[in-house]
Amino acid sequence: MLEAPVLITVSLLYLGLLFAVAWWGDKRADQGRSLIASPTIYALSMAVYCTTWTFYGSVGRAAVSGIGFLPVYLGPTLVMALGWIVLLKMIRIVKANRITSIADFISSRYGKSHGLGGLVTIIAVVGIIPYISLQLKAVSNTVSLLFSYPEIVMPHRSATMSVGADISFYIALILAAFTIVFGTRHLDATERHEGMVAAIALESVVKLVAFLAVGVFVTYGVFDGFGDIFDRVAQQQELQKLMTAIPSGAGYSGWFSLVVLSGLAFLFLPRQFQVAVVENVNEAHLKRAAWLFPLYLLLINIFVLPIALGGLLHFAGQGVDADTLVLTFPMSQRQEGLTLLAFIGGLSSATGMVIVETIALSTMVCNDLVMPMLLRHKRATLAESKDLSGLLLAIRRGAIVVILLLGYLYFRLAGEAYALVAIGLISFSAVAQFAPALIGGMYWRGGTRGGALAGLTAGFLVWAYTLLLPSFAKSGWLPGDFLAQGFFGIELLRPQQLFGLSGIDEISHCLFWSFFANIGAYVAVSLLRPPMVAEATQATLFVDALSETGQGGAVLWRGRAQVSDLQELVGRFLGPNRAQSAFAGFARRNGRDGDSKPEADAKLVQFAESLLAGAIGSASARVMVASVAKEEPLSIEEVMHILDEASQLRTYSRELERKSRELTAATLELREANERLQELDRVKDDIMSSVTHELRTPLTSIRAFSELLHDDPKMHLADRTRFLGLIVSEAERLTRLINQTLDLAKIESGRADWNGCELDLKEVIEQSIAATSQLVHEKEAHIEVDLPDNLPLILADRDRLIQVMLNLLSNAVKFLTPGSGLIRVTLSRRDDGLQVSVADNGPGIRPEDQQLVFEKFRQVGDTMTAKPSGTGLGLPISRRIVEHFGGELWVESVPGEGATFRFTLPFPPVQPPAAAPAA
Amino acid sequence: MHRRILAGDRLIAAFLIGCVLFNYPVLSLFDRPSEIFGIPLVYAYIFTAWALVIALMAWAVERRFK
Structure with a gap:
């Protein structure tokens, strides 16, 4: 193959x-979705x-x-x-x-x-x-x-x-x-x-x-x-x-x-x-x-x-x-x-x-x-072409x-x-000659054009003499004598033992001598005379590139030029259409749409020059722009002044930006606070409307029974007692409903009182079971408990936890079949806290209802056959209490096999109890 | 800003460590005819030092500051 x-x-x-x-890649770049924008x-x-x-x-x-x-x-x-x-x-x-x-x-x-x-x-x-x-x-x-x-x-x-x-x-x-x-x-x-x-x-x-x-x-x-x-x-x-x-x-x-x-x-x-x-x-x-x-x-x-x-x-x-x-x-x-x-x-x-x-x-x-x-030589011919x-x-x-x-x-x-x-190393040594002029130019203001020219020339010549010519000689293309004897028979000029330097490899040899000549000439010639304006200007822009001064934007040009001349000039190198759209874009960005002054300002001239520089290089761009404009040279003081001003301006504008960012942040915070308030308001309204609806049911029955009693003075004593009993129990339910509504509202708005203290969960559970024993007894049910000793203490509010337990227990009792009911209460330790589960063997909860039971005023179960007897707020309140202490409350159930409510409470973080959340 | 300066300083430190590890005289310490896990000592050393400097640079630029 x-x-x-x-x-x-x-x-x-x-x-x-x-x-x-x-x-x-080019297509994506044109669409502005760069393919290569990744490190x-x-x-x-x-x-x-x-x-x-x-x-x-x-x-x-x-x-x-x-x-x-x-x-x-x-x-x-x-x-x-x-x-x-x-x-x-x-x-x-x-x-x-x-x-x-x-x-x-x-x-x-x-x-x-x-x-x-x-x-x-x-x-x-x-x-x-x-x-x-x-x-x-x-x-x-x-x-x-x-x-x-x-x-x-x-x-x-x-x-x-x-x-x-x-x-x-x-x-x-x-x-x-x-x-x-x-x-x-x-x-x-x-x-x-x-x-x-x-x-x-x-x-x-x-x-x-x-x-x-x-x-x-x-x-x-x-x-x-x-x-x-x-x-x-x-x-x-x-x-x-x-x-x-x-x-x-x-x-x-x-x-x-x-x-x-x-x-x-x-x-x-x-x-x-x-x-x-x-x-x-x-x-x-x-x-x-x-x-x-x-x-x-x-x-x-x-x-x-x-x-x-x-x-x-x-x-x-x-x-x-x-x-x-x-x-x-x-x-x-x-x-x-x-x-x-x-x-x-x-x-x-x-x-x-x-x-x-x-x-x-x-x-x-x-x-x-x-x-x-x-x-230089064909300016006239170039000028003719469009x-x-x-x-x-x-x-x-x-x-x-x-x-x-x-x-x-x-x-x-x-x-x-x-x-x-070996071939590659010859090239490496050649491009290394750029180092003094380039790195020097980035960090030293004093480097001049003369210095760079001298350094590069010297370094290049030494490189050619010590590395390039020998490579020709070794391949037999040049006579090899001069390698061994030096030019004109002068031994000191042997290319690979220049001035008698021997004992190192040819690359080190070339590197040493070429850098010696290069850096020496660059520094020496640079020090002969001070930089001229153009050199000093560029030196400042380059050396200060990372500070305020060097980041462009300063307008370093004075003179007169016509917009049409500039656009035509740029058009000749980039094509007229591109030039047209670039100039239009510039006008739009600088808010000069529709402004058709024939005279170009310095900013536009610089823009045109940078456009040209991208196509033909900065030196040629400079010459071309100078050819269509009447320029007045700037003095070195003026240049420095302009650069200073530009950098100050940038400092101010940065300050301004910072202020405006702060302002935006403050506005955002205000808006969030406002939204929070509105949300609280909405929650309150929500509860109010549900509550009024829920209150109406017991009120209606109380009124109905009261009216019966009122309208029929001759009613039997037995009926009278029964109706009064109903009125009392409905009134009790009403009280409970109102209490729980207030409680929930408090919790939701964050104004509830929490008393955090370290407590033994086992004791809380036993107390709750004792409190519900009468209920359990009435239903002829059994309670099995599995409460291990010596579990770590947890941090919570005692009364609130009892409230949760009572809720879960009474819920369980409520759905038990009289006579055969069984409730299992288990306490167990997990990695990060304790878990309590309350399991019953009642009818269970259908999967689709398992989330609903935690919603306010939702009572699941067959409302046709069994009249709901709770308030529909117990579980939501319990869940909020558990969540307040960092735990979770959920239900697991298979219909027909009972339901298990479980909640967890995390161990307190390791810190002094005084810092426990108390409000 | 502060964070940027710190990352820059760490990179410079990586550069200096690399300069020392990759050259004479430290290099010559490992330039002996012995082996480690069946690999000549100097080979094992230079690749390990290289990987170390790269890891240092990665740590310098990628670490999230808290």
Whole structure:
């Protein structure tokens, strides 16, 4: 099933799936229901950090240096711990200034400088090309491997192979085409690509699953667990050296350099900057990502060692390149499904990197390299065109193709001499050069454009000299002499022992010298002269990004411009329709609907500039806006004054917001209090209307019997006595009804008197039973009791509890069949309190009535045959009493077999009895 | 606000702990040819320390304050 057509079909289907996800993500973003608004997706998109370097290269690295593959994952872990500080600030700055890329960031910080943006772009492109070639190498190696399945033939490429016969050339072209379709379908008004992020997150899941699957298969399928692999390795003398942290001789300094380098690269690689900063939806996502992303790194690395060591054991002497083990292991075991999964995982890690990296780089090339050149040399031609968005897209697409072809070229020239990880480290060292200018720019006001230019140039040159040129030399493309003898035969200039520094690995060496030159030049040149206005303004906005001053909103522009000119300008880059709707939206938000002054105010000018900055970068946007407006420069004092004022204004408005929030809260409380009062009123009315109805029944009988007595003076004595008896009992019922109604009203309104004291429930129950013994006796019933001694005391009101017990007992008695009645009263202990149950063997209660009995004035039972004799308030009152003391009262019953009323009372919380609820 | 500062400080603490645990000289203490549960000591150490730092970060940001 691994023939070429199958492979190609599966790969294309997978790319199609990614495309569909991206399309869906973009669609959801347009609808305002973002697909990627979750910290998990954010963390997964950051995992674009894991490329084929991780997927294939880590195993290769581990096979030669044991745990030496790990420091590049520890660095990002540490940086994520600081993410809440550093990344947060970067995100704030990027959002406030509509920054599109890392070149834009640096250029914007140092006064929106074209030169600086261009330099950063060049460094990024040159630095990243080896990294892209790494992806091409990994994919083309795996494809050639699969083509020879089931044989395992290491891909061999001779330098004389024609480009047309080289698989990796076609792979580069396919990736370019895919990226173009993927990332530059249309020019966004914003710099964000939600669909791309969704697809990247999916790829991160796929590569993790694929790698774990291979890892589990190797560890537990081929071998017998971790212990088994390590045991076998322990028996091989030559593998012993892999069991310590620094077998390669690089020393702990090499380890430390890699931790630092990877941490910096994690922040400053164009693709990481894109997903972590530019594409961030919500800065709160940083928090969960702070541990989710390192966790991802940990998971994807767990099986690296078992696969590497297992490979060394399993393929000993067969010449299998350890960089391919993730694929060759399942191949050698004829696991076709797993092989395909591994291949797709590797493809995911390569495409994810290539897509995001080239999109980020192409944006930089377009905004910070090509546009400035066009603006300088072809301003007139540009001015003629009405809509330049097509041109922008074409530039970006061209840049993608060129970057991928350069990657291919590097692969042809130098790719064979190095393992995957070594190639990647060259790129890491290049982007680390951004650190001084970028981090310095975020925390130091004194950094100037000159300083940044000098530092970046110096660092870049040293990097090229100590790492890039040697990589060409080692692959035979440059004469190798200068490595050994130094340029012009001067030994001190040997690229990898610069000024005689030796004894450390080449990465540490490059890192030290390049940072020495970079930081030194940056600081020294910055200190030569004070910052100019534009630099100082941007410095304040960047350095104070987390405080009041830096949060945008301040209007730092003075001059005259026409609305129509601005709108036309924006329209030329974003398309006229988009410009129209953006300007209309701005007018609406600022309450200027229908206001058609031709003169634009400073706020609108800044809005137009930020719109443009999203499309062509801040430096070009500045130049374009300046070209249609008459500007008056602001002095540094004026700028600081405006910034101060803006920050004060924001403080006031925040104060105002706080006050208004407090007011809202107070209003809400008032409303709630009012509602509570109304509710009480309603309860009272409710009871009144039920009560009057219930009172009428006994009153009516009393009146009827009284009238009979009154109207018939000659009535027999026996009848007279009977009627009087009825009148007395109805009057008693009336009194009871009124008492209980008052009682319930009191309880419900919270005005009842409660006397809490510790009491022995057993005693209460015995007293209640004694009080009802007469009733029980009349019905000729029996009471069985089961009341254990020495139960803990509980906290309740004695009289109220007796009221509850009397109620339950008299209820039970009421429904007993005379002569055969039996009541069981049980007291038992439960985990958190005591439980009392009163069971009878009467007719029971139907399930549908079991809740009704607790409602006010509801007497269940067959009202046709048995006249209700209670008030219908006993159970509701009892339930409220029990609930007041934190317990529950309920009934269990099977019709025909009696009913059991149970209630619980919790033990008092452990505290002095004085604090018991008493009111 | 207070809560946010506390979480930030805890993350910085996690960063510092990680810096110490992941590097020389602490790393070298475990860089010995011995095994724990059949796994070479330094492997077991670095993965454990890593997991610990991640757990610390998770605790710092996810814990609900009372």
